[in-house]
Amino acid sequence: MDINEHEHVIEVTDLRRVYGGGFEAVRGVSFSVRRGEVFALLGTNGAGKTSTVELLEGLAEPAGGRVRVLGHDPFAERAAVRPRTGVMLQEGGFPSELTVAETARMWAGCVSGARSPLEVLGLVGLAGKTRVRVKQLSGGERRRLDLALALLGDPEVLFLDEPTTGLDAEGRRDTWELVRALRDDGTTVLLTTHYLEEAEDLADRLAILHEGRIAAAGTPAEVTAAQPSRITFELPDGYFLGDLPPLGELGVSGHETEGRFVRLRTHRLQWAATRLLVWAEQAGVELRRLDVRSASLEEAFLGIAREAAEAAGTKEFAA
Incomplete structure (x- = not known):
């Protein structure tokens, strides 16, 4: 492993993603994430966050550009990348009739070197729900289960797509503490979130996407300093x-x-x-x-959105 691979476990260069009909959801995005860092991708609905993360997870092939996760192409070399990563999607889609413990054991059977399911369920606050069927869980509890399954393989890189949606304030704070602990243990975390307070509190660095492009990037302090x-x-x-x-x-x-x-x-x-x-x-x-x-990150976010809207309006008027 060379020094660059060690320093940057995620490298994205001029990344592009095009859907059927020619819609370009990701338009030349570039950033890198260091080992043991929490990196947040922010943006309004349709900004390209999930489309970008899916390319990093190897779920689709880019239309252009280059992606490397742990030194590998996550799509072409999926077998080398997948065992070393954990993925928490926006919706897990678990069998509703299984209990929480059965779901965790089933998932552990699909993971190389899986941790104890009960240990992981305890980390996310579901130790008392092991016999409860998935269909009986609240929305917030399902998100906790999503997170537990993403952690079963003790991943080096963890992708979290809207990890605290549906959680109450206590659950959100507990999840933040867990993410900090994972980072301190050397796990690299890339998350998307609509909660700007969450990004400001957790992220070492972040990027704000707008219409498939990065509108601002840096530490939370650097991004807010512009406002x-x-x-x-x-x-x-x-x-x-x-x-x-x-x-x-x-x-x-x-x-x-x-x-x-x-x-x-x-x-x-x-x-x-x-x-x-x-x-x-x-x-x-x-x-x-x-x-x-x-200035807060929220003000920076709204300022970027406002400036982009004003620029779009100017172009439309000029046309």
Whole structure:
């Protein structure tokens, strides 16, 4: 194994996927995932997340580009890749009449070097449900079973497609803890999710897809840094926006007002907040309902979607 294969267990270069009728769902996507890293793929419905992950799992052949998982082509060399990976699909499709324990034992029989089914069921919080039939499980419990089966082979690479959909808050947090523990043990995890808080909390790095292309990529902090932070407050009685220090001197890049409320946008949050508070202190006024916060991943995601929509509208207008 060369150093590059060791460092990057997933390598994707100019990946493309085309469905019948010529629809191009994945349009030249490139990224890599390091060993022992959690990498999140984000995007709106139809952005190409699942289409991309299915190519990485070897479920389909790319229309173009190159994919390597653990140094192998996951489609052409599936026998070399599949025993070393775990896959959690959006819907498992288990036989409804089998119990949880029977389902896990059946799946273990199809996996090389399978872990104890009871051990894995315990990891996902289903130790008390072993005798329950699959059809009697809640949606969240079925997702836990999906995850348990993906872990049976003790995979080096774990693909999680919307892993916490249907889980309650406690179940989601438990799953996050499990993913962190797997990462700390050296498992590489690639996940798709609609929960931006989940990606922000779990992912070491991420990519945001839009219409089959990567619109932004990096660590959560790097992706959010492109979006402005904000300061919101209520103007003091008798004061107006023009009574504040010049917004340019505050490092403000934009603002909105709604009645007595002001929202300032800035890429220099500490600078702007400090000077605004110094002004308030010197003026002897209180900035009521003051809220100072950095940009979130949700704001970055919505900003990218908004910019893409505006660009599409401009092209349509120009046409």
